[in-house]
Amino acid sequence: MTTSYRPAASPDRRPDAPVRLRVREPADLLATVPYLLGFHPTESLVALFLRDGRVLLAARFDLARGLAEEVADLVEQHAVTGLVLVAYAADGPRGRAVLEEHRAALAGVELVDLLLVDGRRWWSLTCTTGCCPAEGRAYAPAEHPISAEAVYAGLVARPDRESVVDTVAGPPEPDWAGLRLRVAALGPQVGAGTATQRQDLLGRAVVDALARVPEPGSGGAAAPADDDDLLVLALLARETVVRDVACALVTREDARRHVDLWSAVVRRVPPEVACGPLGVLGIAAWADGNGTLLNACCERLERLDPAYPMGRLLSDVSRRALAPAWWDAMADGLRHDLGMAR
DSSP: OOOOOOOOTTTOTTTOOOOOOOOOSSHHHHHHHHHHHOOOOOOEEEEEEEEEEEEEEEEEEEESSSSSHHHHHHHHHHTTTTEEEEEESHHHHHHHHHHHHHHOOOOOSSSEEEEEEOEEEEEETTSSOOSSOOOEEEEEGGGHHHHHHHHHHHOOOBBBHHHHHHSSSSSSSGGGHHHHHHHHHHHHHHOOOOOOHHHHHHHHHHHHHTTSSSOTTTOOOOOOOHHHHHHHHHOOOOTTTHHHHHHHHTTTHHHHHHHHHHHHHTTTTTTOOOOHHHHHHHHHHHHHTTHHHHHHHHHHHHHHHHHOOOHHHHHHHHHHTTOOOOHHHHHHHHHHHTTTTO
């Protein structure tokens, strides 16, 4: 499962410009990884793909043997020139074995470093100068200065991957009955008119809702939306040709606000109307470079409806680790098909 780097906005940068965190030594890199992924990894193999000394892509896998071929495919696909592998394993020997397997199997790319983290200490398996003590070095990424830089720049690192998955889990089951009553009441009103009229209705609803979502880095709080507003968006997004209007409105420059909006929708819709909002949220997460959230959307879509076309598209995007820039061309084609100006 891959997780791509998330560019974040701050007041003094263009929203689509990448955050620059300067890394000089392994401890700096280890403090940066949670912000590249969006969460603090455990029992994971993290691969950092480098080009010209910069992280082009961060990919996270469940810690296991036999991943070298998948890592090598990503190296070739993205034409990277350097690779850092980090094994997070409470069982140190198990993590070391995974790293050594990759050292032996990967060729044609410079292995810049192999790092082992057991949750309390870290080691570099490539150190040959005696700089790394046998007992390792203390692992405390939250106390590293880079963490403060990342937070100031607007990057977020949740406690673990499960906390990201929880954000797309939908409302608690006790709320379903009441929400379903509102879905039944709103359905006839939302479904009235032609598909074109529903497209216009969704477009206006999204624009109005985004006006209540603050710009990233502004420090403002989003105006609360009531359940009926969120359910109307979800009901409109059930119809593919209507849902695609919401996708077409997503730009890389404004993706974070679309993520905030559709996350709010997903949190308050019952399962039977969740696929459309999850699809739009997945597109916004991709455009924002938030691969962890994209994967979480894919996994829930797979559970809700394995044949849902948007779910399969997003899974392919994740599997191939397509950069957010790919969304630009796809979105332009979608807007053209829908007769929408950017």
